[in-house]
Amino acid sequence: GQQLNQSPQSMFIQEGEDVSMNCTSSSIFNTWLWYKQEPGEGPVLLIALYKAGELTSNGRLTAQFGITRKDSFLNISASIPSDVGIYFCAGRGGSEKLVFGKGTKLTVNP
Amino acid sequence: KAGVTQTPRYLIKTRGQQVTLSCSPISGHRSVSWYQQTPGQGLQFLFEYFSETQRNKGNFPGRFSGRQFSNSRSEMNVSTLELGDSALYLCASSRDITTYNEQFFGPGTRLTVL
Numbered sequence: 001g002q003q004l005n006q007s008p009q010s011m012f013i014q015e016g017e018d019v020s021m022n023c024t025s026s027s028i029f030n031t032w033l034w035y036k037q038e039p040g041e042g043p044v045l046l047i048a049l050y051k052a053g054e055l056t057s058n059g060r061l062t063a064q065f066g067i068t069r070k071d072s073f074l075n076i077s078a079s080i081p082s083d084v085g086i087y088f089c090a091g092r093g094g095s096e097k098l099v100f101g102k103g104t105k106l107t108v109n110p
Numbered sequence: 111k112a113g114v115t116q117t118p119r120y121l122i123k124t125r126g127q128q129v130t131l132s133c134s135p136i137s138g139h140r141s142v143s144w145y146q147q148t149p150g151q152g153l154q155f156l157f158e159y160f161s162e163t164q165r166n167k168g169n170f171p172g173r174f175s176g177r178q179f180s181n182s183r184s185e186m187n188v189s190t191l192e193l194g195d196s197a198l199y200l201c202a203s204s205r206d207i208t209t210y211n212e213q214f215f216g217p218g219t220r221l222t223v224l
């Protein structure tokens with residue numbers, strides 16, 4: 001089945017630093033989604049990407065749908081303490097099921 | 111507008127028991143999906159319901175089942191619980207199948223099997 005490899009698994013950064021994380025797929029995806037999950041809550045959709053090459057921003061967050069349709073990255077600029085959480089990528093290929101990466105745990109030191 | 115609600119939020123069961131979890135989607139949303147989240151496996155798709163019909167199913171044993179009611183509320187049931195079923199069970203709703211990508215998640219039900 002489809003698998004997503006998300007990296008890094010965890011990141012420890014200083015407030016103000018930029019962050020980058022990515023996901024790669026073993027097969028072609030038609031959609032890439034990025035979610036953030038905070039403790040005790042369900043994932044919240046941050047950015048949705050629907051076309052290869054698409055670059056979309058949401059405030060300090062920017063995500064891109066890779067040209068090969070097998071990868072996507074998420075950048076967070078000028079991190080702040082409330083960026084702490086687990087970030088998930090998710091993708092959908094030929095089937096309608098969403099496949100999730102295992103998450104990147106972000107810690108921001110003030 | 112109220113978000114996705116899940117009940118109960120926490121549940122403790124013993125091996126062999128069965129459990130039923132409930133999900134109320136956002137008003138007007140007709141698609142409900144269920145996911146299992148564990149530290150080792152991450153988020154895994156269980157099944158999706160739309161208009162009271164199961165449209166997609168993940169790779170879980172038959173002990174995991176679900177249903178959707180005419181008001182779009184959904185329940186999932188796990189029978190003969192095993193220790194490995196301990197997880198956060200998340201429900202997500204979307205308006206319909208065409209907006210499947212824009213799912214809104216509930217806070218989850220934390221199930222612990224002893």
